[in-house]
Amino acid sequence: MSPLFASLLLLAGSSLLLWLIRPHRFRHIGWIAAVPPAIITGWLLTQLPVIAAGQVVSATVSWAPTLGLELALRLDGLSLFFGLIIAGIGTGVALYTGYYFEGERRLGFFYGQIFLFMACMLGLVWADNLLVLFVFWEGTSITSYLLIAFKDTDKSAQDGGRRAFLVTGLGGLAMLFGMIMLGVSAGTYTISEMLATPGLLDGPSLIPGFALIALTLIFLGAFTKSAQFPFHFWLPGAMAAPTPASAYLHSATMVKAGVFLLARLHPALSDHPYWFWALFVVGGATMLVGAIGAMGHYDMKALLAYATVSQLGILVMILAFGSSVAFKAAVVGILAHSLYKGPLFLLAGIVDHATGTRDLRRFAGLGRELPLVAGVGVLAGISMAGFPPTFGFLAKETLLDLFYQAVEGGMPLVGWIGLAASALAGAFFVAYSMTLIWETFFRSRASYGEAAHVHHAPSFSFVLPPLVLTVIGTIIPFVLTQVQDTLFAPPAGSIAGEPVAVKLALWHGFNLVLMVSLAAIAVGLLIFAARSAVRRALDLWPDNITGVKLFDKVIYAIYDLANWATRQVQGGTLSQQASIFLAVGVVVVVAAVTRAQWPADFPIRWGDLPEFTEVVLVVLAIVAAILTVTSTTRLSSIISIGIVGIAVTLFFVFHSAPDLALTQLLVDILTVVLLVLVFYRIPPQKLPPIRPIARIRNLVVAMATGVITFTLVLFTTGDPFFPPISDYFSLNAVALGHGANVVNVILVDFRAIDTFGEIAVLVVAAVGGYAVLRSALYRLRPPATVENASDTAKEGDRA
Amino acid sequence: MPELYLRLLDRVLTPILLVLAAYLFLRGHNEPGGGFIAGLAAASAIQLQILSLGDEPVRRRYARFLHPMAGLGLFIALLSAILGILRGGYFSSLWGKVQLGEVELELGTPLLFDLGVFLIVFSVIVSFLLALSRQDEGKTP
Amino acid sequence: MSGLTAAILVGALFATGAYLILRRDPIKLILGLTMVSYGVNVLLFTSSTLRKGIPPVIADKKTFTGDISQFVDPLPQALVLTAIVISFGIVAFLVVLVSRRNMLVEQYGKAPDAPTAINDPFGATAHYLSGLDADPDDYEWVDDTFREPAQSERS
Structure with a gap:
């Protein structure tokens, strides 16, 4: 079996196993749980030189061949790169989780979900078929919902999970339509073949605005998943999840799925002007909203969530461009973000675990009590702030360089706007990173309430995962020449659609980019100094104009509409409901009949008269049916309906259907006896006399039903259509x-x-x-x- | 005592109806009849018993067989479908000939399937009849 | 021409069945559904061309030459045959429901605090209660087990 499938099965199997063994009974279960993702990480590392040499690993299993659906996985530069992030950080999170939950009964449940998520996420980035990608995409949405709503008694967790699921699920649905449009246009759903199809966005045949519709649908999926403005509000709400899930899903991996999709489709779709403008505008807006919004929060995780939104905006904005600097900037940005944001989330969890709070206002001098945690925090924090010579600095440099190249390359307006916006965002990056680190670890006294103290010191193994991730992130900028060809060039080549040479360096000399970068740091320090004023200013934003409030209003409006409609349609007595039901049926049939092709000899061939026997039969049936309706005693109505059954039996005999006649006769006998048996045990009800208006309504509905079925039969007994x-x-x-x-x-x-x-x-x-x-x-x-x-x-x- | 006649009728008619059901079932593949019709005929024989003897004696006699019979019917129908895998695939039929003296019988999995249909129709209908003819229903829940 | 008579038959069965369903009496509901199921069976049957012919039974298997010109359409017959039996099963199920409901309503009427309006779609003053299933406390359990008389009590 291909290692690709083996990896997915390994994770799915571990998911089940870790759930079944009730892992909360073992203190150091984290080390065991980290083994499966570590194995996958190791295997992926061995593939690095293979992929860098230009090869691909692929595996296919036939799934639903009649639909053209096959479970195709393919490992190229981009999917290997994402796979490494998913499995690598997954290893750390698996280890961390064991200590985070520390004997809590539901640890096994959590492990089961997060490993299932890991399998879905790997399947998503490895998929070589758009529909398979979609299935895994929805798999991550579902596991994400379960993980956000993990605290099953916490209402905010339930609400946050539901919002996240609705937003990403609806986006995913839109994306599915977009994918189908692309698939129809290309004639295949295999991604690697699709990307090679020329004129993918022209559409099959003269559909007006095909490219615009298809791109919008794809964007809806990617933007909701990657929390882009105006859909970004679900991500801060998702912070109700346990911290390992926040660190893993909502910062390092799942929210990057949208970015991944855009990168994956970049070679085929990025030539369209709409691609550039949508990504540039939405990504830029998201970057600013996230960066500024982060300053307004005191909860460590909320602050980090907004910072993540901002970073995702940057990545989307980068993908708007098609130059080789852009590919470089995207790859560096993705890895740098995962290597500082993941650890910071994990540290927030450790601090929460140790002190019982994540409120920045309540910390005082925590650095002395948790020196190791503070040290790791500082390393990751300066990377997030973008101080030289960190990985974050490198990412910011390449971003600014991208806009500088745009200015030089004939897009001065776009370039200058981008440069200014990202410098502003960079300043806020500095400000909130400083705020986070300073207030958590170094400030001498709490600004609000009683100062929180460590009552539960973290073990070394608990701090190990963020430590290792941060150290890796710190080392990479210093070994750039050794890793850039194997680690960065292949994914950049996949995004470009052709091999790209990646040259990275921390030091470019004194140029405009460095100036802007330093200016952003200076402004950031000023904002940090004046942070209480900034926070007060952000507090002025009205409470009821937030994404969450507006979204909830829409959802409740839908609930109300559904309630109202149900009450109208199914609200009354049985006869009211049945009238509505039958009336709708009548309308449908009338609509169908008026649009139908009338048979040539319609309505009736008057030439041949019906046979006498048949006429007698039908008259008998009709008289008995009417007697059933009008009879006042139960026995007579039962007898009448028995006669109707006999007439139907004779009808079948007349039409040469002996089997039917036998069946109908026996059923008729059984029915009559059954009715006699039961009805005498149900006492008659004393009902008030029927209102005239109701009687008229019943008559009208019944007659309409009869006329409609009459017409229907005239149609079906005409000449056969096939x-x-x-x-x-x-x-x-x-x-x-x-x-x-x-x-x-x-x-x-x-x-x-x-x-x-x-x-x-x-x-x-x-x-x-x-x-x-x-x-x-x-x-x-x-x-x-x-x-x-x-x-x-x-x-x-x-x- | 009108029930006396019913009892007499039951003694005579029930066996006749059951034999008729068996006859309808056996000839079903070549002439009008078959599992559905035979099941209904057999059920009406039981219905006659309920009318003449009351529901309690009939219940004592048959009730415990009904649910196993329905399950057995589904099982037999499924079995005949699965046997088809031996030749061709799911739900394809197998046929063989049996020589009984002068008469040559053709036997196949579709007949087995028909038997499953018969068992299900019979047991389902009789269980409904028994459920609805419960005399004490409504008084002591 | 058979088409016209069949159409009249189906129309009459549906009209009377629908009218019975629309009445308030649950027994009329059962009668109406039986009637409509007869109508549906005939309606399905008319999807063949309804020409005159002989039953689709081959007279002699050994000498069968493939002459089927006189046969009527066998496929609708097969479809309708199962439909008849199934609709009987459904009617029987419905009878069980109605009889069970009757038992409940009787119990309900005897309760000391019986209100005048109940959430009974058959009732003359039925009304809709929103969120009825939201809370298990909305129901008051009368008896948790349906007691089967023991073997000794029966005789």
Whole structure:
């Protein structure tokens, strides 16, 4: 088996196993749990030189061949790069989780979910088929929902999870349509073939705005997943998740799936002008909203969430461009962000674990109590701030360099705007990074409430994962010449669609880019100094104009609409509901009949008269049916309906259907006896006389139903629209079915699967009847109580 | 005592109806009849018993067989489908000939399937009849 | 011409069935559904061309030459045959439901605090209660087990 599939199966298997062994009983389970992702990381590392040499690893399993769907995985530069981040950070998170939950009963459940997520995420980046990618994409949405809502008694966690799921799920649905449009246009869903299709965005045939629609749909998926403005609000809400999940899903991996998709499709779609403007504007707006918003929060995780939003905006903005600097900047930005933001989240979890709070206002001199944690925090923090000579500095340099190149390369307006915006964002990066590190570890006294102190010192193994990740991030800038060809060039080449030479250096000499960078740091330090004023200013933003509030308003409006519609359609007595139901059926059939092609000899061939026997039969049936309606006693109505059944039986006899006649006759007998048995045990109800208006409504609906079915039959008994397949059954009944009764041969041989389904229905009906008779007895509370109770419950929901 | 006649009828008619059901079932593949019809005919024989003897004696006699019978029917139908894998695939039929003296019988998995249909139709309908003819229902839940 | 008579039959069965369903009496509901199921069966049957012919049963298997010109369409017959049996099963299930409901309503009416309006779609003054299933406390459990008489009590 290909190692690619083996990896996915390994993770899925570990997910199940870690859940089943109830891992909270073992103190150092984290070390065991880290083994599967570590194995995958190791294997991926061995593939680095192979991929860098220009080869690809691929594996395919046929899934649904009739749909053209195959489980195709492919390892190229980009997917290897993302795979390393996912498996590498996954190793750290798996180790960290064991200590974070420390004997909590639901640890196994958490492990199961996060390993399942890891498998989905790896499948997502390795997929070589757009539909397979979509399936894994939704898999990450679902596991993300479960992980955010993990604290099952916490309402904010439930709300946050639901919002995240709705936003990313709806975006994913839009994306699916976009993918199908691209697939139809290319004639294939295999990504590697699709990217090689020329004119992918021209569409199959003269659909106006094909490129615009397809791109918008794809963007909706990518932007919601990667928390781009205006969909960014779900990410801070997702911080209700346990910290390992926040660090892993909502900073290092899952939120980068949108960026990954854009990078993956970059070679085929980036030539369209709409691509550039959408990504540039949305990414830029997200960058600023996130960077500025981060300053307004005191919760460590909320601050980091906004910082993540900002970084995701930068990555999207980079992908708008198509120059080799852009590819370099994207790759460096993705890795740098994962290597400082992941550790910072993990540290926030450690601090929370040790002191019981994440509120920045309540820390005082924590650095003395947790020296190792503070040291790691400083290293990761200066990288986030972008101070030289860190990885974050390198990322910021390449970003600024990208805009500088744009200025030089004939796009002065775009270049200057980008340069200014990213310098502003860079200043805020410095400010919030400083705020986070300073207030957590070094400030001497708490600004609000009682100072929090360490009551539960973290073990070394707990701090190890952020430590290792930060050290890797610190070392990389100093070994650039050794790693740039194997680590950075292949993914940049995948985004470009052709090999790209990557030359990276920390020091470019004194040029404009360095000046801007230093100026941003200076401004950032000023903002840091004046941070209380900035926070007060951000507080002025009105509370009810936030993404969360607006989104909730829309959702509640949908609930209200659904409630209202249900009450209208299914709110009244059974007869009201049935009238609506039948009336809708009438409307549908009328619409169909008026649009249908009328048969040539329609309505009726008056030439041949119906046979006398048939007329007698039908008259008998109709008279009996009317008697059933009008009879005042139960016995007479039962007898009348029995006569209707006999008339139908004779109808079948008349039309040469002996099997049907036999069946109908027996069923008729059984029905009559059944009705007699039951009805005498149900006492007659004393109902008030029917209102005239209701009687008229019933008559109208019933007549309309009758007329419509009448027309329907006239249609179906005309000339057949297509040749019946029945002749095949008649001709082959003896040869293939060894039977002379064609009807029975069809039932038990030719169409036996249908029959099997039908007898299963019978068994289900019997089981259902048995269950109803055996169900426990209950009665409703008096309605007044019920209504009051549900009213208060509803208000509670809203509050 | 009108019940006396019903009882007499039951003694005579029930066996006749059951034999008729068996006959309808056996000839089903070549002439009108088959599992559905035979199941209904057999069920109406039981219905006659319920009418003449009351539901309790009939329940004592048959109730415990009904659910196993429905399950057995589904199992037999499924088995005949799975046997088809031996030749061709799921739900394809197998046929063989058996010589019984002068008469040559053709036997195959579709007949087995028909038997499953018969068992299910019979047991489902009889269980409904018994459930609805419960005399004490409504008084002591 | 058979098409017209069949159409009239189906139309009449559907119209009377629909009218019965729309009445408030649960027994009329059962009668109506039976009627409509007869109508549906005939409607399905009319999807063949309804020409005159002989039943689709081959007279002699040994001498069968492939002459099927006189046969009527066997496929709708097979479809309708199962439909008849299934619709009987469904009607029986419905009868069980109605009879069970009747038992509940009887119990309910005897309760000392019985209100005048209950959430019963058959009832004359039925009304809609929103969020009824939201809370298990909305129900008051009368009896948790459906007691089967023991073997000794029966005789």
